[in-house]
Every structure is written in structure tokens, then in C-alpha cells.
Amino acid sequence: MYADTPTRRWTLRVVTPALAAVVALVALFLSPWTNSASAHGSIVDPAGRAYGCWDRWGDDHMNPAMEQEDPMCWQAFQENPNTMWNWMSLFQENLAGNWQSAISDGNLCSAGDAQGGLASSLDTVGPWTTTDISNDFSVHLYDTASHGADFFEVYVTKQGFDPTTDALGWGDLELVETTGSYPPASDITFDVSAPGRTGNHIVYTIWQASHLDQTYFICSDVNFG
Template sequence: MLCHDHAQNPRWIMRALVLLSAALLCLVPWAETATAHGSIVNPGARAYSCHERWGDDHMNPAMEQEDPMCWQAWQDNPNAMWNWNGLYRNGVGGNFQSAVPNGQLCSGGNAEGGRYRSMDAVGPWHMTNIGNNFRIELYDQASHGADFFQVYVTKQGFNPATQQLGWGNLDLVKTTGRYAPAQNISFDVSAPGRSGRHIVYTIWQASHMDQSYYLCSDVNFG
């Protein structure tokens, strides 16, 4: 009779459904997915490049030898790559050098609670071959637009494979104007007098709010 009485009680039925739903949710694996923001895709920023090359094969042990810097990043925090488009800070007010300390430029000053700290690792990151005149390409999933971009390039003689990146290692080579909201934004940059391994450091000031992105792209000036 107890089971029959419970079966006739709407409150008991509702409670059972809630408990069953909660139990089923516990069986579903949770994974952080990329939020709708953006990144420099050419020359690819570090998190984007690691995701592009290994996102479908990130458990492959060959990565350790073939792409050691991406391997250390995947080992440290895979969500940095799954969220390749979320390396930003809010409310900086244009005070980029105050907000982002030396040695933490590629993580945006350990943006998002340190999720991107592996982007600051010093070593032989995979490079994109470019010329002294090259094109920056942004993919902006949410079409935020831009108040401006600032593009820096490391000074000739700086070696990103052995030296930690600081503001004093960079030259500002381009500041753009505003861009209307769009998913794809691109512009030309000139960095004369460079050869070999360098970092192109792009700050994207989004226009929908005070949100700034900090993106290291590893390049080889040929």
C-alpha cells in the first residue's frame, strides 16, 4: 500500500523525477567548450595553432617529439586550447603594460585564472613563415569589432626559444583604427629589418566593451 500511496502522490512523483534527472546528469561528462570570442588565426596565435594542429589528435604521443611546446601546453591545461578564443582581460582601460607583467605577455598576465600560463613557456614554438610585409588575420566568432589593434614584433637579436618575453623586447610596428563588427578582420603590417625567429604580439581591443586580447604568434621572417 505504501508504494501505491506514493504512486498516487503528485509531489512524490515530481520529486522522483527530479532525483532521476540529477542522477542522469552525473553520468554526463562535463567539458569546457570555447566561448564565442576570437583570436589571430594567421599567423596563428599559440593556443589557436596548437588546437588547429592537434585538436583532433591531442592524445597522440608523437606530439611530444614533433611539437614539444604544444605538448607541454596540452599537458598543463587542455582547456587553453579548447578555449583558444578566450585569452582576454576585461576592464584594463588601455593600461596594457600595467595589467600584463613581463614574462606573462603571452598569457595576458595569466588571464582567466591562469588557464593560459603555458603560453608563456620559453622554447621552440612552431613557427609560421612570413615576410617583412605580412598580413594579420583575426577570426572573431562573436563579431565584436575592434576599437583598434596594436601589433608589436620582437627586436632583432631577441631569441624567443631561449629568452622570456618582456615589453622591452618589443617594438610597436602598427596601430590601427576602428573596425566594424565582423567575423573576419585583416590588415597589413610591415616589420623591416627582421630575420629568423620572432614573436608577433597583437593586442586586440574589442569594441563591444572594455575587453582586450593578448596574442603571441611565433613566426620566422624568411
Template sequence: MTRERTENRVNSPHAGRRWGVRVVGLLSAVAMLLLVPLAGGASAHGSVIDPPSRNYGCWDRWGSDFQNPEMADQDPMCWAAWQADTNAMWNWNGLYREGVAGDHQGAIPDGQLCSAGLTGDGRYAAMDTPGAWQTADVQNDFTVNLHDQALHGADYLLVYVTKQGFDPTTDELGWGDLELLAETERIAPSSNMLVDVSAPGRTGHHIVYTIWQASHSDQSYYICSDVNFG
């Protein structure tokens, strides 16, 4: 294209209109992106993905089909959780509290351990509900995989398992129901932080309760995973 033709095109009376259309289209696209729930990206944090946390498991199994009524029969606890607050699953990586300063039992009341004390204005309240949550099959020696999406690293990880006799389908989870079975020192930022756990004497449905103290700030994550010791 010659310089003359280029200048004619820029100076055309229709040029401003075309640019206006492009700007409006670009702004519309940006607005749509802002409406998409952020499960990843710059604001991401993380959660236990194996054995999957309650809300990560619900998102992983149903995120692409969360309005499917078959979920009510196939995965009733997830169905109830999606109905209660869809953002609790879209934001599976944001279940944390700030400023706890290591006083986990003081900050999180019994019956609210899986929602981090109803953090996020109660967004995760459904995570506390006893019921037939889907379980991951594990052996008595297993590994917790915490996916650190934002590479926060950890001051430490604490992994508890419910005591034999606790029934997650009927009992609200309290601190007295848990036994601390694994504790780490500081972990450098890594996409996946692995913790080996030994839980002798367990059979059947249990809750694995992981506390992740992130290193980038006083941010504490409280994560419930349902397992079946087979």
C-alpha cells in the first residue's frame, strides 16, 4: 500500500467510525472477561487436590456441567453446595482466613472447620454440612498433594485425620475429632507440595483436614478432604 493510499484511508470520514466500533468491541470483550469467575489467574491461591478438597472436588467433577440436575442424585452433597453458593466452587482456591497468627483453634469454632469459620461472608458454609460427600480411596499410608497455584510457599502444613468412630455423614467436625498426623517445616514455593501421612487403624469414611500456612502473608487455609480407608 503506498503512503498516499494509507493517508487517504486514515483520513477517510469513515475511519473514526471504524475505530469507535473496534473500541466498543474491545471494551465489551473486557467486560465479559471480568464477569467470568476466577478459578485461576493472578488472584489464584490453592487447595488440596489429592485427596480432593470438598469444593475442589465439586468443581472438578461438575464445573463444566454444574446445572445438570443429575448431580442431585449422583453427587447430592455437591448439588446442595452448588445451589447454596456457586462461587464457593469457582473459588475453590480461596478458602482461607487472614490474621490468625497461628491460633487456629481460637479462630475457627467447632462445626465450622471446613468453612474456615464461615470465611468469605459464609460463602463456604455448605462445606461444613455432614453428609455423604464423595470420597477418594486411600491406604493408611497416603500422600496429600496441595496445589499451590499462586506459588505462595508454606511456613508449614499440618495434616489431621479424624479419629476412628467419627462419622462424617452425621457428625459436625470439631477439633476434638481430629488427630494431628503430619507436620512440615517451611516449604519453598512449588506448584505441588506433597506431605506423606500415616493414619493407622482407620477404616471407612474419614476427613483429612489440612492447614496450610502460606508464606507470603499471614494467610491460613483450612481444607477438608473426604477419604475412604479401604
């Protein structure tokens, strides 16, 4: 089911000589973040904001059409390309579960600016590209390092919240799923139910990785059909 993984698509993209310069650029951007783990992960379905930008534009990031077709990814790339390239590193460490004290309202999608100022564009309010889902849907984590999970918490914005005009705060979210633990794996998928939603929303996933106190915070823009 997941044969077409992010790693496979990335491999297919970078083997061409025309993209050799991009590979070097990616290596340059990623090297500062190899501190406590050599690789990380993100929610790829429904796509997290940074991952979605990379998935749609990573091999076509110089295309001027991005500005009109995907303006939120375009503004993120203009602010700092590393927001796109480093899609797998939206984490904070040693929070001991005190997430709301570490991440203020309006800064949830950047994981409290986890990239030291490089991912703040993920908090920009606007028409982010959405994934169409039903009220019963699955969340798919792709983890390049197979950290496993102590648990996931999945929140969905309350009906009436408009992600195109409203900054996301903790009070806008409703907890809809708390999972148990998962052993190390590159792909983890679990089911979620968020009844009563229609239209555009944000799915906010908190992933507590198992290898140390490292917590990921990921916004996925969705449209409930």
C-alpha cells in the first residue's frame, strides 16, 4: 500500500543530473539539524504543511507557477527554503508533556518555531492546500528513522474555525484520538473519527517519539467532504 513512499519518490527525483544541484542544496540545509537524531518524520497523509510543500514542489521549486497555484507554499519557500526541505524536523525536546507552555497560540504549526526562525511561515494564515477526507479517516506517519511512538494525540479544529482567516490556538482544537504505543517502524497508520465537521479544518497531530523526549507537532490542512 505504501510502496510509493517519500523516500522512494525522493530517490526517483534526485537521480537525474539536472537535480544534482538540488541534492547539494538539500544536504547543506539539513546538516545543522542532525543533532539528537540523524533523521525524523512527519504526517504524510493527510499531508502536513511542510511535507505537502516538499511533495508538490520539491523537484520543481523554481517554477514561478507556485506563487499562483500554491501561494502558501510559495511564501514559505520565499521566507526560507529549509521550511520545505526540512519537512521531517518539526519537533521540540524535553518538554515533559508541557506543550501549551512551550508553544504559544498562533505558533502551533511551526511547533513553536522549532527550526529557530526557519519554520515560522508555517503559522501564516491563508489558503493552504487541503487534503479531502471524510469524518472517519486515517493518519499516516512516515518516519525516516523508525523511532516508534509512545503515543499520538490527534486534534481537529472545532466547527466554525476558518483556517484561511484564523490563527490557530489551543482553544480552537478538540482532542479526537489518543493512541497507545507503537514499536519502531517507518510507516505507522491509525484510524481517527472527527464527527460533525464539514469544510476546511486543521488536523493537529502530536507525535511523542519513543527514542527520547522528542515531540513532533504537525498541522495538516483538510477538507471534510
